[in-house]
Amino acid sequence: xxxxxxxxxxxxxxxxxxxxxxxxxxxxxxxxxxxxxxxxxxxxxxxxxxxxxxxxxxxxxxxxxxxxxxxxxxxxxxxxxxxxxxxxxxxxxxxxxxxxxxxxxxxxxxxxxxxxxxxxxxxxxxx
Numbered sequence: 001x002x003x004x005x006x007x008x009x010x011x012x013x014x015x016x017x018x019x020x021x022x023x024x025x026x027x028x029x030x031x032x033x034x035x036x037x038x039x040x041x042x043x044x045x046x047x048x049x050x051x052x053x054x055x056x057x058x059x060x061x062x063x064x065x066x067x068x069x070x071x072x073x074x075x076x077x078x079x080x081x082x083x084x085x086x087x088x089x090x091x092x093x094x095x096x097x098x099x100x101x102x103x104x105x106x107x108x109x110x111x112x113x114x115x116x117x118x119x120x121x122x123x124x125x126x127x
Contacts (some may be wrong), residue, residue: 003027012042015054034061066093076108 003020003023011019014036019025029035034057067075074093079086088099088108099106 010042012038014038015057016042017054018042032058077105 003021008020009022011022011025011100013019013025013028015032015035017028020030025035025037026039064078064080065079069075073091074089075087076088078089078093078095084103085100086106087101088096088106090096096108099108
């Protein structure tokens with residue numbers, strides 16, 4: 001997207017950056033769809049502070065967040081939104097080796113053998 005002839009009207013984005021035109025903002029939004037237009041003018045911040053804020057926001061998007069059942073136990077399938085991988089876990093939330101798949105839901109057995117194996121590992125780590 002070429003922005004050379006775009007009208008120059010500063011625009012504040014949700015990540016704290018100021019863009020010189022709507023065109024430049026839209027170009028940035030192509031790279032990061034989470035960026036939105038902020039209401040009001042941007043507060044004057046240093047480049048370092050703006051970069052720090054932006055990086056912190058990006059880091060939050062990349063963090064894995066476990067999925068829990070209504071009773072507080074781990075969901076049998078866990079997925080990392082950023083990487084697209086999903087895997088099966090034991091009742092204690094430990095990943096089951098070899099169950100990871102990309103962009104689809106894995107088949108989890110939920111067998112008693114896996115659960116007993118996980119419990120025995122827990123007992124050894126507690127003792």
